Amino acid sequence: MFVTTKEMLLAAQAGNYAVAAFNAENMEMTVAVLAAAQELQAPVILQATPLMMRFASAALYVAMARAAMENVTVPVALHLDHGDSYQMAVRSMRAGYTSLMLDGSRLPYEENIVLTRRVVELAAPCGIPVEAELGAVGGTEDGLSHAKDTGTDPDQAADFLARTGADFLAVGIGTAHGVYRAQPKLDLKRLEAIRARTDAPLVLHGASGLSKDDLRACVARGICKINFATELRLAYSGGIKALLAERPQTFDPKELGRAAMARVREAAAESISYCGCAGKA
Numbered sequence: 001m002f003v004t005t006k007e008m009l010l011a012a013q014a015g016n017y018a019v020a021a022f023n024a025e026n027m028e029m030t031v032a033v034l035a036a037a038q039e040l041q042a043p044v045i046l047q048a049t050p051l052m053m054r055f056a057s058a059a060l061y062v063a064m065a066r067a068a069m070e071n072v073t074v075p076v077a078l079h080l081d082h083g084d085s086y087q088m089a090v091r092s093m094r095a096g097y098t099s100l101m102l103d104g105s106r107l108p109y110e111e112n113i114v115l116t117r118r119v120v121e122l123a124a125p126c127g128i129p130v131e132a133e134l135g136a137v138g139g140t141e142d143g144l145s146h147a148k149d150t151g152t153d154p155d156q157a158a159d160f161l162a163r164t165g166a167d168f169l170a171v172g173i174g175t176a177h178g179v180y181r182a183q184p185k186l187d188l189k190r191l192e193a194i195r196a197r198t199d200a201p202l203v204l205h206g207a208s209g210l211s212k213d214d215l216r217a218c219v220a221r222g223i224c225k226i227n228f229a230t231e232l233r234l235a236y237s238g239g240i241k242a243l244l245a246e247r248p249q250t251f252d253p254k255e256l257g258r259a260a261m262a263r264v265r266e267a268a269a270e271s272i273s274y275c276g277c278a279g280k281a
Helices: 005-015 027-040 050-055 058-068 086-095 109-126 154-164 188-197 212-220 230-246 253-275
Strands: 019-023 044-048 076-083 099-102 130-134 138-141 144-146 168-171 202-204 223-228
Touching: 005 019, 005 076, 005 223, 019 027, 019 076, 019 253, 027 044, 027 058, 027 230, 027 253, 044 058, 050 058, 050 086, 058 076, 058 086, 076 086, 086 099, 086 109, 099 109, 109 130, 109 154, 130 154, 154 168, 154 188, 168 188, 188 202, 188 212, 212 223, 212 253, 223 230, 223 253, 230 253
Parallel strands: 019 044, 019 223, 044 076, 076 099, 099 130, 130 168, 168 202, 202 223
Antiparallel strands: 138 144
């Protein structure tokens, strides 16, 4: 069943766990993620980025998710990840997304506040929650790039939430998008300070490649939603590569898809377990 992220993340905050959010980029990824969530009885968030929606329409991703939900009973939210404009937020709402992120972290502080507040005012009457970002997560993924991580200022975070009305806050604490070239150094003290000054559920981007202990340390300090993208891509492509290495003559897309789905389902199940949301549906 489709729900909003608000009820999911408030429950996660109360229960001291996080909900796993996955960038599901095609049918195989969508089906595999939902199968893992159903098996583990976990709430789950399916995400799409602006670049994904330039590859295929928001309406197509929504329709695909609805069709894949036929035998799924766990709560599922559809979330716009890293929405880059007011217009993108409007298109996503019209297509049927139940949750939005407005990423104004590249803007000057006051401009980020103005744009985020505008999207909150658009979405709130429809009961759609808004995630915002303050500070920046480094790295590059899906066309999203920051040269370096900029840590979220704890005092600024409290002011930002008060002035925008955003429901959740994505924070910069040393993670990065994409594949890590070195072990990241998480600023857990910064995360503790943000948590001490704010009440909103906090979101961690750039989690692919973090250890189980890192993820659980973040959850213990207030992270209620954790985004995963790169590891699903690696699992998907890894499944296809393994099949072709064993049977290079394979050309049937269905066989390639099954191999990819098996790897994605395994990766999604592992992430769900690390977040602590298994059995929380």
